[in-house]
Amino acid sequence: MDDRVREHAELLVDWSARVEAGDRVVVGVDDGTHELAVAVARELGERGAVPTFLDDGDELERAYCRGATTFAEPDHERALFETADVYLGLRGGRNTAALADVPGEKRQARGEASATLREARLATDWVTTVHPTRSLAQAAGMSIEAYREFVYDATLRDWAALEAETDRLKRLLDEGSRLRVVAPDTDLELSIEDRTAVNSVASVAHDSHNLPSGEVFTAPADVEGQVHFSVPRTVGGRRVEELTLVFEDGEVVDFSAVRGEDAVAELLDTDAGARRAGEVGVGTNRGIDRFTDNVTFDEKVAGTVHVALGRAYDANLPEGESGNDSQVHVDLIADLRDGGRLEVDGELVQRDGLFRWEEGFEE
Amino acid sequence: MDDRVREHAELLVDWSARVEAGDRVVVGVDDGTHELAVAVARELGERGAVPTFLDDGDELERAYCRGATTFAEPDHERALFETADVYLGLRGGRNTAALADVPGEKRQARGEASATLREARLATDWVTTVHPTRSLAQAAGMSIEAYREFVYDATLRDWAALEAETDRLKRLLDEGSRLRVVAPDTDLELSIEDRTAVNSVASVAHDSHNLPSGEVFTAPADVEGQVHFSVPRTVGGRRVEELTLVFEDGEVVDFSAVRGEDAVAELLDTDAGARRAGEVGVGTNRGIDRFTDNVTFDEKVAGTVHVALGRAYDANLPEGESGNDSQVHVDLIADLRDGGRLEVDGELVQRDGLFRWEEGFEE
Numbered sequence: 001m002d003d004r005v006r007e008h009a010e011l012l013v014d015w016s017a018r019v020e021a022g023d024r025v026v027v028g029v030d031d032g033t034h035e036l037a038v039a040v041a042r043e044l045g046e047r048g049a050v051p052t053f054l055d056d057g058d059e060l061e062r063a064y065c066r067g068a069t070t071f072a073e074p075d076h077e078r079a080l081f082e083t084a085d086v087y088l089g090l091r092g093g094r095n096t097a098a099l100a101d102v103p104g105e106k107r108q109a110r111g112e113a114s115a116t117l118r119e120a121r122l123a124t125d126w127v128t129t130v131h132p133t134r135s136l137a138q139a140a141g142m143s144i145e146a147y148r149e150f151v152y153d154a155t156l157r158d159w160a161a162l163e164a165e166t167d168r169l170k171r172l173l174d175e176g177s178r179l180r181v182v183a184p185d186t187d188l189e190l191s192i193e194d195r196t197a198v199n200s201v202a203s204v205a206h207d208s209h210n211l212p213s214g215e216v217f218t219a220p221a222d223v224e225g226q227v228h229f230s231v232p233r234t235v236g237g238r239r240v241e242e243l244t245l246v247f248e249d250g251e252v253v254d255f256s257a258v259r260g261e262d263a264v265a266e267l268l269d270t271d272a273g274a275r276r277a278g279e280v281g282v283g284t285n286r287g288i289d290r291f292t293d294n295v296t297f298d299e300k301v302a303g304t305v306h307v308a309l310g311r312a313y314d315a316n317l318p319e320g321e322s323g324n325d326s327q328v329h330v331d332l333i334a335d336l337r338d339g340g341r342l343e344v345d346g347e348l349v350q351r352d353g354l355f356r357w358e359e360g361f362e363e
Numbered sequence: 364m365d366d367r368v369r370e371h372a373e374l375l376v377d378w379s380a381r382v383e384a385g386d387r388v389v390v391g392v393d394d395g396t397h398e399l400a401v402a403v404a405r406e407l408g409e410r411g412a413v414p415t416f417l418d419d420g421d422e423l424e425r426a427y428c429r430g431a432t433t434f435a436e437p438d439h440e441r442a443l444f445e446t447a448d449v450y451l452g453l454r455g456g457r458n459t460a461a462l463a464d465v466p467g468e469k470r471q472a473r474g475e476a477s478a479t480l481r482e483a484r485l486a487t488d489w490v491t492t493v494h495p496t497r498s499l500a501q502a503a504g505m506s507i508e509a510y511r512e513f514v515y516d517a518t519l520r521d522w523a524a525l526e527a528e529t530d531r532l533k534r535l536l537d538e539g540s541r542l543r544v545v546a547p548d549t550d551l552e553l554s555i556e557d558r559t560a561v562n563s564v565a566s567v568a569h570d571s572h573n574l575p576s577g578e579v580f581t582a583p584a585d586v587e588g589q590v591h592f593s594v595p596r597t598v599g600g601r602r603v604e605e606l607t608l609v610f611e612d613g614e615v616v617d618f619s620a621v622r623g624e625d626a627v628a629e630l631l632d633t634d635a636g637a638r639r640a641g642e643v644g645v646g647t648n649r650g651i652d653r654f655t656d657n658v659t660f661d662e663k664v665a666g667t668v669h670v671a672l673g674r675a676y677d678a679n680l681p682e683g684e685s686g687n688d689s690q691v692h693v694d695l696i697a698d699l700r701d702g703g704r705l706e707v708d709g710e711l712v713q714r715d716g717l718f719r720w721e722e723g724f725e726e
Contacts, residue, residue: 024439029418037418038426045430050476052440053418055392055400060416063401067408076387076446077415083439113413 001039004152008129009039012088013047015159016127016202016211021048023085026124031057032133033092040088052080056089058098065102071113081120089128091296096139100237104266107236111270111327118327125204129155129211130296139234140292147292154288154297155212162214163201166284168357169216169349173197176344179220179280181305183340185228185244188307190220190280195316200281207315214285214300219316219323220307223247223277227307231291231298231333238263239293243332245307251275252309267309273326278312281305281331282342282350295331303337303353364402367515371492372402375451376410378522379490379565379574384411386448389487394420395496396455403451415443419452421461428465434476444483452491454659459502463600467629470599474633474690481690488567492518492574493659502597503655510655517650517660518575525577526564529647531720532579532712536560539707542583542643544668546703548591548607551670553583553643558679563644570678577648577663582679582686583670586610586640590670594654594661594696601626602656606695608670614638615672630672636689641675643668644694645705645713658694666700666716 013019025044029037037053044051054077081087099107130136130151137147173179177193197218200208229243240260245252252275257264268275285300292298299306308331312323336342337353354361376382388407392400400416407414417440444450462470493499493514500510536542540556558581562569565576592606603623608615615638620627631638648663655661662669671694675686699705700716717724 021433022435024437026439027418034422038422041423041426042430045427046432048431048433048435050435050437050439051423051427052437052443053423055390055416055418059397059401060404060414063404064408064414067405068411069409070384070411072385072411072413074387074413074415076389076413076443079446080415080439080443083442 001035002148004148004156005035005039007156008152009036009043011156012127012129012211013040013043016129016204017086017088017125018204019044019047019049019086023049024083025049025051025086025088026080026084027051027053028056028087028089029053030090030092030131031059031094032135033090033131036090036092036131040090049086058093058095062099062102065106065110068106071106071109073113074117078117078120081117081124084124087121087124087126089126090131091128092131092133092136094133094135096135096234096293097237102237104236108270115327127204127209127211128296130294136292136294139294140290142292150290150292154285154300157212157287159201159203163199163206166199166201166214166216169282169284169355170197170199172344172349173216173218178345180343181227181334181336181340182343183228183334183336186226186334186340188223188225188227188247190277191222192218192220192280194318195219195221198313198315207313210296212285212287212297212300214287214302215281215283217279217281217316219312220277220280222250223307224249227334229332230335231304232293233295233298233332234293235260235263235267235330240264245332247277250277267328267330270328271326273324274310274328276309276324276326277307278310278324278326278329279308279316279331281308298333299331304333304335305342306331306333308332364398367511367519368398368402370519371515372399372406374519375403375490375492375574376406379492379567380449380451380488381567382407382410382412382449386412387446388412388414388449388451389443389447390414390416391419391450391452392416393453393455393494394422394457395498396453396494399453399494403453412449421456421458425462425465428469428473431469434472436476437480441480441483444480444487447487450484450487450489452489453494454491455494455496455499457496457498459498459597459656460600465600467599471633478690490567490572490574491659493657499655499657502657503653505655513653513655517648517663520575520650522564522566526562526569529562529564529577529579532645532647532718533560533562535707535712536579536581541708543706544590544697544699544703545706546591546697546699549589549697549703551586551588551590551610553640554585555581555583555643557681558582558584561676561678570676573659575648575650575660575663577650577665578644578646580642580644580679582675583640583643585613586670587612590697592695593698594667595656596658596661596695597656598623598626598630598693603627608695610640613640630691630693633691634689636687637673637691639672639687639689640670641673641687641689641692642671642679642694644671661696662694667696667698668705669694669696671695
């Protein structure tokens with residue numbers, strides 16, 4: 001086994017999920033991630049945790065959804081999560097388009113039927129990570145060898161050291177009340193007063209649930225204006241390119257895209273919350289040198305900002321307040337490195353992708 | 364997809380497990396059984412059942428057990444089974460020796476920690492089946508192509524028709540009080556009074572939980588004498604050949620084997636119930652033409668008899684009576700086709716592998 005697979009498993013279990021002896025752990029094993037699952041199994045054993053492994057791949061999901069005409073709640077799987085302490089989602093896959101021929105209305109019905117299961121999973125100390133598979137390498141236009149380098153460069157970092165660095169962005173967002181994003185075809189204002197930003201450094205101890213991570217995000221209370229997402233994304237198995245959204249009173253009232261408009265329309269129609277933004281995030285990971293059509297990496301690129309349609313995270317909200325509710329959470333990404341800027345309450349925080357505290361920044 | 368995979372999935376879901384709309388189903392996906400799992404997912408969807416897939420392979424189990432020094436109860440997985448209606452175990456694997464380097468004491472501790480989980484799984488309508496993998500083909504000394512023929516010949520049968528045929532053996536065992544097995548190096552008496560035999564035709568509707576099946580089995584109350592198991596088995600990852608057991612007062616008091624004595628010793632020391640017989644079964648499947656080191660097939664061969672060390676099944680016992688209790692259930696197989704015979708209360712039922720109602724039988 002590649003030493004990096006072992007290192008990845010150790011980082012996931014220790015730094016990210018903070019697994020302790022006696023923890024009941026659910027490991028979601030995506031297609032093509034068996035090798036990482038084996039390394040994780042070993043680490044969990046060594047820590048005295050008790051694992052159960054779910055076969056979580058898209059190929060089984062597709063077959064089930066294609067066969068089904070009605071969707072009921074997976075009570076038994078919900079019971080599994082309700083009794084678990086930790087969920088580790090190992091993402092990978094053998095085909096990013098595996099779900100492409102599952103009709104949108106079935107996805108939606110399946111999503112609705114799984115709502116309480118999802119709640120139970122999010123109530124654990126959950127972390128998702130990415131194992132370099134050939135399918136993801138292909139989507140990134142890379143060889144598997146180069147892609148492994150890419151993934152491990154982004155993932156196997158000194159997260160404790162990064163936490164201190166990006167904390168200043170978190171403090172700016174915590175103290176500010178309005179975040180403005182300006183770029184070609186983009187002028188968006190998001191109200192963020194009384195919200196708490198998460199300094200996402202890939203650990204549940206920081207309310208951060210992705211490994212790799214590298215972003216600071218919060219939940220906007222209101223959104224006004226237009227935003228152009230220049231970074232392509234695969235939404236519901238279909239590619240979406242050059243998407244522009246127009247927000248009024250926090251809700252998407254108009255949109256256009258060069259490719260994948262039907263996928264966007266389906267997404268927006270999922271439920272009422274799918275038309276509202278649950279998250280705005282600012283990428284801080286300088287270890288990721290390109291876009292690879294994988295949101296876990298793309299949204300973390302330093303010099304980008306992303307807005308998620310759908311569900312908000314409790315960690316961003318004042319105690320007792322519930323944020324935007326939806327069964328979806330789809331991050332859409334804008335690259336600000338060429339002519340973009342971020343302002344908090346009128347103060348310039350980033351220009352052309354460089355933060356004001358970074359070398360080369362120009363007012 | 365091979366049509367036979369689809370046919371296998373359909374038989375498993377309909378005839379064997381009797382899955383109904385709304386059923387919560389756990390599917391255990393062994394290494395190398397993905398293709399069958401996809402077909403099962405489709406069938407479950409079509410029937411309105413709700414599946415959850417466990418990644419149940421030996422490679423993850425090995426990694427966890429190798430890492431662990433203490434074993435706690437998988438409460439969360441038990442909760443999954445407690446909330447489920449049906450369990451479908453898809454057996455296959457990529458290496459029959461995958462667990463060979465897990466020390467016996469760890470297997471035992473793991474088994475003890477999983478006792479209540481196992482109870483919860485057995486409380487569902489559970490069925491295990493076999494998908495033809497290269498590993499199993501190798502263990503059988505066959506090409507994968509020939510092995511597929513072998514598995515599907517044994518599995519894709521008209522089970523409803525077979526049920527009527529083998530019912531007369533069930534009635535003999537139900538009405539009899541003593542079963543005697545005689546063969547070279549073998550003279551064993553088993554008391555079976557007041558026990559109910561199961562006519563195992565691969566359906567939970569007949570208390571039969573293996574697909575393929577083809578056996579009639581009951582739970583002996585007492586066992587006396589000696590039995591030689593001429594059919595090799597892999598026990599705890601190690602091959603056991605030419606095993607002879609001596610029973611006194613229902614308990615194994617002596618044993619010898621040409622190969623694998625250490626594996627047998629470990630098995631017998633698992634717990635008190637591992638020294639007692641939980642099952643005696645008579646093979647009735649004439650579709651299986653050879654031994655393949657896979658108990659699901661080997662124990663079903665017509666002309667063989669098997670005795671299981673360990674746990675008894677409730678279906679064989681009078682209401683309210685608990686049978687032999689153990690965390691193991693290991694079937695050991697004797698071939699009676701060359702000089703063997705079966706008697707019930709002194710009456711000859713089978714000689715040289717032929718039942719008295721079959722053509723060619725000689726008193």
